Amino acid sequence: MKVQTAFALAAAVLVVLALAPLFIPDYWTGVLLGMTGYVTLATAWALFSGPTRYVSLATVAFFGVGAYTVAVLNEAMPYPMVLLCAAGIGMALALVVGLSTLRLAGVYFVIFTFGLAELVRQVVSWWEVNVTYTMGRYVFLPFEGRHIYWQLLALAAVTLLISWAIGRSRLGLALKAVGDDETVAAHAGVDVTRIKLLLFVISATIITLVGAIQAPRWTYIEPSIVFNPTVSFMTLIMALLGGAMRLWGPLVGAVPLFLLFEWLSVSFPDHFSIILGLLFILIVFVMPNGVLAKLEDLRKGGRA
Amino acid sequence: MKYSIAEAARAARRLTTCATAAVLAVMVGTSGLQAQERDKVTIGYAVSKSGPNAGGADMTVTPNYELWVEEVNAAGGLKLPDGRQLPIEVIAYDDRSSAEEVVRAVERLATQDEVDFILPPWGTGFNLAVAPLMAKFGYPHLAGAAVTDKASDFVKRWDSSFWFMGGSADYVNALTEILIAEREAGRINDKIAMISVADGFGIDLVKAARPSFEGAGFDVSYDKTFPPETSDFATIVNEASNSGADSFVAFSYPPHTFGLTKQAKVASYNPPVFYLGVGAGFPVYPKIAGGSVEGVMSLGGIDPDNELNTAYRAKHEDVVGRAPDYWGSVLIYASLQMLGQAVERVGLDKAAVAGELSTGTFSTVLGAETRLENNQLRAINWVGQWQDGQFVAVSAQGGDGKAAVKLPKPAWE
Numbered sequence: 001m002k003v004q005t006a007f008a009l010a011a012a013v014l015v016v017l018a019l020a021p022l023f024i025p026d027y028w029t030g031v032l033l034g035m036t037g038y039v040t041l042a043t044a045w046a047l048f049s050g051p052t053r054y055v056s057l058a059t060v061a062f063f064g065v066g067a068y069t070v071a072v073l074n075e076a077m078p079y080p081m082v083l084l085c086a087a088g089i090g091m092a093l094a095l096v097v098g099l100s101t102l103r104l105a106g107v108y109f110v111i112f113t114f115g116l117a118e119l120v121r122q123v124v125s126w127w128e129v130n131v132t133y134t135m136g137r138y139v140f141l142p143f144e145g146r147h148i149y150w151q152l153l154a155l156a157a158v159t160l161l162i163s164w165a166i167g168r169s170r171l172g173l174a175l176k177a178v179g180d181d182e183t184v185a186a187h188a189g190v191d192v193t194r195i196k197l198l199l200f201v202i203s204a205t206i207i208t209l210v211g212a213i214q215a216p217r218w219t220y221i222e223p224s225i226v227f228n229p230t231v232s233f234m235t236l237i238m239a240l241l242g243g244a245m246r247l248w249g250p251l252v253g254a255v256p257l258f259l260l261f262e263w264l265s266v267s268f269p270d271h272f273s274i275i276l277g278l279l280f281i282l283i284v285f286v287m288p289n290g291v292l293a294k295l296e297d298l299r300k301g302g303r304a
Numbered sequence: 305m306k307y308s309i310a311e312a313a314r315a316a317r318r319l320t321t322c323a324t325a326a327v328l329a330v331m332v333g334t335s336g337l338q339a340q341e342r343d344k345v346t347i348g349y350a351v352s353k354s355g356p357n358a359g360g361a362d363m364t365v366t367p368n369y370e371l372w373v374e375e376v377n378a379a380g381g382l383k384l385p386d387g388r389q390l391p392i393e394v395i396a397y398d399d400r401s402s403a404e405e406v407v408r409a410v411e412r413l414a415t416q417d418e419v420d421f422i423l424p425p426w427g428t429g430f431n432l433a434v435a436p437l438m439a440k441f442g443y444p445h446l447a448g449a450a451v452t453d454k455a456s457d458f459v460k461r462w463d464s465s466f467w468f469m470g471g472s473a474d475y476v477n478a479l480t481e482i483l484i485a486e487r488e489a490g491r492i493n494d495k496i497a498m499i500s501v502a503d504g505f506g507i508d509l510v511k512a513a514r515p516s517f518e519g520a521g522f523d524v525s526y527d528k529t530f531p532p533e534t535s536d537f538a539t540i541v542n543e544a545s546n547s548g549a550d551s552f553v554a555f556s557y558p559p560h561t562f563g564l565t566k567q568a569k570v571a572s573y574n575p576p577v578f579y580l581g582v583g584a585g586f587p588v589y590p591k592i593a594g595g596s597v598e599g600v601m602s603l604g605g606i607d608p609d610n611e612l613n614t615a616y617r618a619k620h621e622d623v624v625g626r627a628p629d630y631w632g633s634v635l636i637y638a639s640l641q642m643l644g645q646a647v648e649r650v651g652l653d654k655a656a657v658a659g660e661l662s663t664g665t666f667s668t669v670l671g672a673e674t675r676l677e678n679n680q681l682r683a684i685n686w687v688g689q690w691q692d693g694q695f696v697a698v699s700a701q702g703g704d705g706k707a708a709v710k711l712p713k714p715a716w717e
Contacts, residue, residue: 025415030408135507218403220432269398
């Protein structure tokens with residue numbers, strides 16, 4: 001009954017958000033679009049990195065692969081097929097990467113994923129320079145901001161649904177065990193590598209799709225545009241701010257941070273980076289476990 | 305389980321509050337703007353003030369925007385057809401070298417700030433990223449710092465877009481003409497050593513250069529692409545030197561241009577034709593090269609006898625505090641002058657301004673009769689060469705505002 005209420009509420013919010021572009025100016029649609037993109041990225045990121053505590057900086061590797069797939073294929077096949085292809089490529093890449101690296105732990109994994117993003121970018125550049133002789137591709141798809149926004153919104157809803165479903169399944173329980181202590185989890189009969197791989201692939205596929213869906217917005221794609229490492233860092237920071245261990249954590253982190261970035265770039269275009277840096281320091285000091293955890297602490301403190 | 309439901313409810317509530325607040329803010333914001341009386345012209349732009357594109361934007365684009373606005377305002381403001389003058393108010397954003405940011409900034413300028421005109425960002429990629437929006441909102445798009453061979457296609461797609469920097473094929477073909485003349489004069493052999501940076505700019509030019517050189521009967525005996533991070537050019541210069549080519553052509557970016565120059569001096573590599581990419585036309589280039597750069601060739605160039613241009617350069621140095629580069633700056637500045645004159649003739653209606661830009665004739669720093677052909681500026685200096693401390697526009701024979709190219713290049717000092 002309560003689950004049903006929550007679902008009804010979520011559906012109502014979804015409908016409101018979906019109808020919003022019909023009533024608000026294009027700029028606010030653009031803001032909603034960017035925000036939905038990051039909510040999806042952060043939620044997908046937390047899907048894998050939250051419970052396992054494997055901090056991944058490979059977000060932009062998959063994001064960029066998705067965008068590039070659209071750039072290469074958008075004139076060769078119908079759009080839904082292009083998206084399917086992008087998802088397939090992202091999945092395959094995640095499988096290869098996951099199989100070869102998920103035995104790495106801790107800081108080695110972080111370094112590897114950061115390297116992966118750069119590796120993918122260099123491979124794409126090399127391919128374009130030496131094989132296809134084109135640098136810079138055009139995406140001419142008849143999409144306006146709101147079309148892209150609707151697609152992202154649908155993907156965000158699906159991502160949250162997946163995250164929710166995993167959280168209450170046996171898989172989620174196993175994941176929590178892995179996050180707490182891998183060795184203990186393995187002894188208790190959890191197939192650690194398989195679970196990590198599965199989650200990594202799901203998360204990476206969603207991230208690839210975000211890149212693919214957003215690509216038509218830029219018209220022109222080249223490696224330096226789509227493999228922008230800022231995407232990885234923003235995703236990470238948003239998820240951590242909200243709390244990567246919770247279903248709504250990444251959303252709660254992404255929405256205010258995105259609005260904050262937007263406000264900063266409007267109000268302080270020349271001091272953006274300085275203010276941003278100070279804010280991050282503040283966040284890390286004041287609420288290292290995320291907003292939701294901080295709220296809980298405050299509430300408990302209030303009662304006691 | 306209870307927890308996540310409670311959390312869901314809370315988050316949902318927060319979200320709806322946010323959305324309502326946003327909608328309310330927008331409604332209040334737009335209704336407030338309507339009633340104002342026009343006492344100024346607002347011009348907005350988003351350029352890369354930070355991130356990897358900041359260097360290029362700060363050399364070619366932003367100083368010229370600032371210079372032009374300051375000049376217009378010092379003269380009393382933009383002139384309108386009825387003789388009134390309105391000061392320009394600028395709204396400037398930083399796109400932080402991100403394609404998504406530049407797109408949203410233009411949306412913001414168009415629908416939130418409701419500026420009268422939007423000036424373009426720096427770079428081919430970013431100009432293309434905003435082109436569909438500029439067309440959608442009806443703003444004339446004066447794509448300045450964007451080199452593209454597809455300008456004619458883009459004009460068909462977005463008829464209020466204007467392209468001021470030509471395409472790769474233009475630059476390469478002008479160079480090929482000079483090389484053919486030199487070969488006929490017996491000053492160079494038919495071999496070319498060519499290198500390019502693996503980036504949008506380098507690849508686009510090298511793609512145009514291969515067929516152009518080979519079609520003219522040249523043999524590209526050394527053809528190498530290097531990654532943008534490259535900082536050591538010893539091997540490349542060595543191999544180019546060993547290739548037996550009399551012409552060295554590098555489609556490089558400033559760091560590589562500077563590095564190649566230094567390495568060529570160290571290795572005493574002094575081919576008759578020494579052509580470099582972006583950076584060789586920067587005013588600081590002779591200082592970086594450490595001495596005379598006589599004979600070095602690159603893209604762009606100016607006509608030193610053009611008094612308008614000389615005055616522009618002096619003014620730029622005066623207002624901005626440094627000299628403009630010898631390639632894109634003057635083109636950007638000319639595009640702004642055209643915008644100002646179009647407004648003076650037809651007023652602030654965006655479609656009328658676009659029409660006037662397309663068909664009118666303007667008096668700019670490039671000359672008294674500057675006009676666009678099929679929405680593209682074609683009166684561009686494609687090849688330049690350092691001659692007597694100036695980076696001048698050259699062609700094989702000279703004339704028409706261009707000097708005759710002086711080859712072979714003298715030895716490094």
